[in-house]
Amino acid sequence: xxxxxxxxxxxxxxxxxxxxxxxxxxxxxxxxxxxxxxxxxxxxxxxxxxxxxxxxxxxxxxxxxxxxxxxxxxxxxxxxxxxxxxxxxxxxxxxxxxxxxxxxxxxxxxxxxxxxxxxxxxxxxxxxxxxxxxxxxxxxxxxxxxxxxxxxxxxxxxxxxxxxxxxxxxxxxxxxxxxxxxxxxxxxxxxxxxxxxxxxxxxxxxxxxxxxxxxxxxxxxxxxxxxxxxxxxxxxxxxxxxxxxxxxxxxxxxxxxxxxxxxxxxxxxxxxxxxxxxxxxxxxxxxxxxxxxxxxxxxxxxxxxxxxxxxxxxxxxxxxxxxxxxxxxxxxxxxxxxxxxxxxxxxxxxxxxxxxxxxxxxxxxxxxxxxxxxxxxxxxxxxxxxxxxxxxxxxxxxxxxxxxxxxxxxxxxxxxxxxxxxxxxxxxxxxxxxxxxxxxxxxxxxxxxxxxxxxxxxxxxxxxxxxx
Ligand code: TYD
Ligand code: MG
Numbered sequence: 001x002x003x004x005x006x007x008x009x010x011x012x013x014x015x016x017x018x019x020x021x022x023x024x025x026x027x028x029x030x031x032x033x034x035x036x037x038x039x040x041x042x043x044x045x046x047x048x049x050x051x052x053x054x055x056x057x058x059x060x061x062x063x064x065x066x067x068x069x070x071x072x073x074x075x076x077x078x079x080x081x082x083x084x085x086x087x088x089x090x091x092x093x094x095x096x097x098x099x100x101x102x103x104x105x106x107x108x109x110x111x112x113x114x115x116x117x118x119x120x121x122x123x124x125x126x127x128x129x130x131x132x133x134x135x136x137x138x139x140x141x142x143x144x145x146x147x148x149x150x151x152x153x154x155x156x157x158x159x160x161x162x163x164x165x166x167x168x169x170x171x172x173x174x175x176x177x178x179x180x181x182x183x184x185x186x187x188x189x190x191x192x193x194x195x196x197x198x199x200x201x202x203x204x205x206x207x208x209x210x211x212x213x214x215x216x217x218x219x220x221x222x223x224x225x226x227x228x229x230x231x232x233x234x235x236x237x238x239x240x241x242x243x244x245x246x247x248x249x250x251x252x253x254x255x256x257x258x259x260x261x262x263x264x265x266x267x268x269x270x271x272x273x274x275x276x277x278x279x280x281x282x283x284x285x286x287x288x289x290x291x292x293x294x295x296x297x298x299x300x301x302x303x304x305x306x307x308x309x310x311x312x313x314x315x316x317x318x319x320x321x322x323x324x325x326x327x328x329x330x331x332x333x334x335x336x337x338x339x340x341x342x343x344x345x346x347x348x349x350x351x352x353x354x355x356x357x358x359x360x361x362x363x364x365x366x367x368x369x370x371x372x373x374x375x376x377x378x379x380x381x382x383x384x385x386x387x388x389x390x391x392x393x394x395x396x397x398x399x400x401x402x403x404x405x406x407x408x409x410x411x412x413x414x415x416x417x418x419x420x421x422x423x424x425x426x427x428x429x430x431x432x433x434x435x436x437x438x439x440x441x442x443x444x445x446x447x448x449x450x451x452x453x454x455x456x457x458x459x460x461x462x463x464x465x466x467x468x
Contacts, residue, residue, distance in 0.1 A: 005038055006038070006039055007036060007037070007038055007039075008036075008039055009021045009034040009035065009036055010035060010037045010202045010203065011025040011027065011028060011030065011033045011034055012033045012034075012035055012202060013025065013028050013030045013033045014027050014028035014030070014240070015240040016028065018034065021034050021036070022034055035201075037197050037201050037203050038196050038197045038198075039195060039196060039197060039203055075094050075269070076095070077089075077090075077091045077092030077093060077094055077269075078092050078093045078095075078123060078180070078181075078222075079091075079092045079120075079121075080092060080093060080119075080120055081116075081119045081120055082115070082116055082287060083287055083289065084262065084276030084278060084287045084288070085112070085116060085262065087274050087275075087276055088262050088263070088264045088274050088275065088276040089247065089249075089267070089269075089270060090264075090267055090269050090270015090271060090274070091270060093222045094246075094269045095220045095221075095222060096216050096217050096220045096221070096222060097216065097222045097268075097269065098209075098212060098213050098216045098222075098223050098225065098244070098245040098246050098247070099222065099223070099224045099225065099245065099246065099247040099249065100187070100224075100225045100226075100227050100241065100242070100245040100248045100249070101113065101225070101227065101250075101251060102226075102227040102228070102248065102249070102250050103250060104228075104229050104252070104255075105228065106255065107251050107252065107253060107255065107260065108278075108280055108285060109185075109186075109251050110129075110131070110132070110140070110185055110226065111140065111280075111284060112262070112285055113127075113183050113185065113224055113226060114127065114137065114140060114141060114144065114159075114183075115144050115284050115285055117159045117181070117183055118141060118144060118158075118159055120158070120181065122158070123180040124158050124159075124160065124178065124179045124180050124181075125158060125160065125179055125182075125183060126160045126161075126162070126173060126174065126177045126179035126182045127159060127160065127162070127183045127185065128161075128163075128164055128170065128184050128185065129161065129162070129163050129164075129185045130164065130165040130185065130186065130189030130190055131189055132185070133163050134161050134162070137161050137163075138161075141156055141159070143282075143283050143284065144283060144284045146283055160177040160179060165189050165190055165191055165199065166190075166191060166192070166193075167190050167192045167208045167212065168192050168193055168194075170182075170211075170212075170215070171215070174215075174219075174221070179221065181221065181222050181224070182216075182221055182223045182224070183224045183226070184212065184223060184224070184226065185226045186225070186226040186227060187205055187208060187209060187212075187225045187226065187227050188205060188227065188228050190204070190205075190208040191204050191208065192204065192207050192211060194207055194211075205241060206240060206241070209225070209244050209245070210244060212225065213244055213245070225245065242266060245266075246266075246267075246268040246269065247264070247266060247267045247268065248264075248265040248266040248267075249262055249263065249265065250263045250265055251263075253374070254373030254374075257372065257373030258279050258280045258281070259277065259278070259279055259280075259288070259372055259374065260277070260278045260279070260280055261275050261276070261313075261374060262275065262276035262277075262278065263275050271314075271315075273314040273315050274314045274316075275313050275314045275316065277291050291316060291318035292318045292319040292320075292426070292430055302398060302399060303397055304391050304392055304394075304395045304396060304397045304398075305323055305324045305325055305326075305388055305389075305391050305392030306321060306322070306323050306324075306388060306391070306398065307321075307322050307384045307387045307388045307398045307402075307404060308321055308322070308384065308403040308404070308432070309321075309380065309381040309383070309384030309385075309404055310380070310403050310404065310405040310423035310424070310426060310427050310435060311376055311378045311380055311381050311405070311423075312378050312380065312418070312419055312423065313378065317423050317425070317426035318426065319426060319427060319430055319432075320370060320371060320372065320374075320376060320381070321370075321371035321372075322341075322368070322369075322370060322371075322381060322384040322388045323368070323370075323371065323388060324367065324368050324385070324388035324389040324391070324392045325365075325366070325367045325392050326361065326364045326392045326393040327364060327365050327392075328364060329363050329364060329365045330365070334362065334363060334364055334366070335365045335366075336350070336365070336367075337367050337368070338367075338369075339368065339369045339370060340369065340370030340372075340373070340374055340375045340376060341370055341381075341385065345379075345382075346366070348410075349385055349389070349408060350366060350389070352386075352410060352411075352412055352459070353386060353390065353459075356411060356412030356459060357390075357412060357459050357460060357463065359390065359393065361389070361393065366389060368385060368389070378417075379415075379417070380405045380407055380417035380418075380423070381405075382407050382408040383405065383406035383407075383414060383436065383459075383462060384403075384404045386408055386459065387404060387462065390463060390467070391466075391467075394467065396467050398466050398467075399433075401431075401433035401434060402432065402434045402435070402436065402466070403427050403434075403435050403436075404435070404436045404437075404462070405417055405420065405423045405435065405436075405437050405438075406436070406437060406438045406456070406462070407438075408459060412459040412460070413440075413457060413458055413459075414438040414439070414440070414456050414458060414459065414461075415438060415440065416438045416440045417438060420437055420438075420444065421444055423437070424437065424446055424449050424451060424453060425449055427451055428449040428450050428451035432451055433451065433452060434451065434452040434453075434454060435451055435452070435453055435454070436454045436455075436456060436465060436466070437453060437454070437455055437456075438455065438456065438457075439455035439457045440457070
C-alpha cells in the first residue's frame with residue numbers, strides 16, 4: 001500500500017486526534033493542548049494504539065469463563081535489592097510489568113535505575129539509553145561502584161548497556177542480551193519507524209509505549225521506562241501513557257536539597273500509599289530507612305518559631321520540623337509564603353488563629369518552611385504549623401522535647417488524625433518527652449509508650465501547655 005503522510009492535531013492531555021487545530025479539546029475540555037503531528041497512513045499496522053485495533057490482536061480461541069475457574073499462578077516478585085524501591089513497588093518487580101518512573105531533569109532517575117540495574121542479584125539487565133553514550137553510562141557506573149561508595153552490593157557483571165533510540169531494534173538487542181529486565185532511558189528519546197513523526201512527539205511516545213507493552217506482556221520480561229516531566233509536573237506525553245503502564249512512580253525532591261522521595265502514583269500490583277526516601281550522595285543514592293533523621297535538626301537550645309510535627313506519609317510515620325517567622329509587615333499588604341505546605345491552608349490557619357485564639361496576625365508577614373525540602377500533605381501537621389507561628393510571634397521557644405499531631409478545624413478544635421498510635425510510638429522511639437494529640441476519637445491506652453501524652457480538645461489548650 002502506498003504511504004501517505006498526513007498532518008493531524010493531537011491533544012497533549014488526553015491524546016484525542018483531530019484533523020484541524022482546536023483551541024479547546026472536545027474530549028477532555030482542556031484549553032490550548034493541541035499540537036501538530038505528522039502521521040503515516042497505509043504503513044505497517046500499528047498495534048495496540050486505541051481500543052479499536054486491539055481487538056484484532058485477540059485470538060478467536062479466547063472465550064469467557066467463570067471467575068471462580070480462573071487459575072492463578074503465584075506471582076513471583078523479583079526483589080530489586082533496594083528496600084526503598086521494593087517498598088514502593090509493593091514488594092518487588094512483577095514479571096511482564098511495565099513500570100514508568102517520572103521526574104524532573106537532573107533529579108536522579110538515571111542514577112536510581114542504573115544503581116538498581118547494577119545491584120539486582122542474579123538477574124541480567126539490559127540498559128537501553130537514548131540519552132547517554134555507553135561511555136557516559138560507564139562513567140556513572142564507576143562512581144557507583146567506586147570502593148569508597150557508601151552504596152553497597154553494586155557490580156557491573158550482569159548489566160548490559162546499549163546506546164540506541166530505536167524501539168524497532170530493541171527485539172534484536174533483547175535476542176542478543178537475553179535480559180531478565182529491560183530499562184529504557186528515556187521514553188521521550190525513543191522512536192519507531194511505524195510512525196512518521198519526530199522523536200518525542202505524542203504519536204511516537206504512544207506508539208513506542210504500546211510496542212513496549214506488547215513486548216513486556218508477550219515475553220514476561222519486565223520493562224522500566226524513564227519519563228520526563230513537563231513544567232506542570234506531569235509526565236510529558238498524553239495521560240494515555242499513564243493509562244498504558246502498570247506502575248507509575250514519581251521521583252521528586254528539591255534540586256538544592258539532597259533528599260529524594262519516590263512516590264507511587266499508580267500500581268496495579270500494590271498499594272499507592274508507599275513512599276521511598278533516598279539521599280543523593282556524590283557516589284549514588286543511599287536508602288534512608290529512618291526518615292526522621294533527615295527532617296530533624298539538632299539544636300543545642302530551643303529556638304522560637306520551630307516546632308516538630310509527628311506526620312505520616314503513606315504508611316510511614318516521621319517527625320518533621322516546621323519553621324515559621326512572623327514579623328511586622330514592612331509594606332501595606334502583609335506577605336504570606338509557604339515552602340512545602342499549602343498556602344491556602346496556611347491562610348486558613350491564620351484566620352483561625354486570628355478569630356478563635358485572638359491573635360493579631362493581620363499586620364504580620366508570615367513565612368513558613370517545612371525542613372528537608374519536602375512537601376507534606378498530612379493535615380496532622382496543622383497543630384505544629386499554628387504553634388510555630390505563635391511561637392515566632394511571641395518569641396517564646398517551644399520545648400525541644402515536645403512534638404505535636406493534630407488537624408485544626410475552623411472553630412479552633414483539634415480534630416482527630418489517623419494512625420495516632422504509630423505517631424506516638426515514633427515520637428517515643430526518637431526520644432521525645434511529650435506529645436500533644438487530639439482528645440477526640442483516641443481511646444487508646446498510651447501508657448505502654450515511654451512518652452507523656454497530652455490530649456487536647458481546643459487550640460487554646462494546646463497553647464496553654466506549650467507557652468504557659
Ligand atoms: P541523573 O540520574 O542524571 O538525573 P536524571 O536522569 O533524572 O536526569 O542525576 C543527575 C544529578 O545527580 C547530576 O546533577 C549529578 C548528580 N549525581 C550525584 O550527585 N551523585 C551521583 O552518584 C550521580 C551518578 C549523580
Ligand atoms: Mg537521565
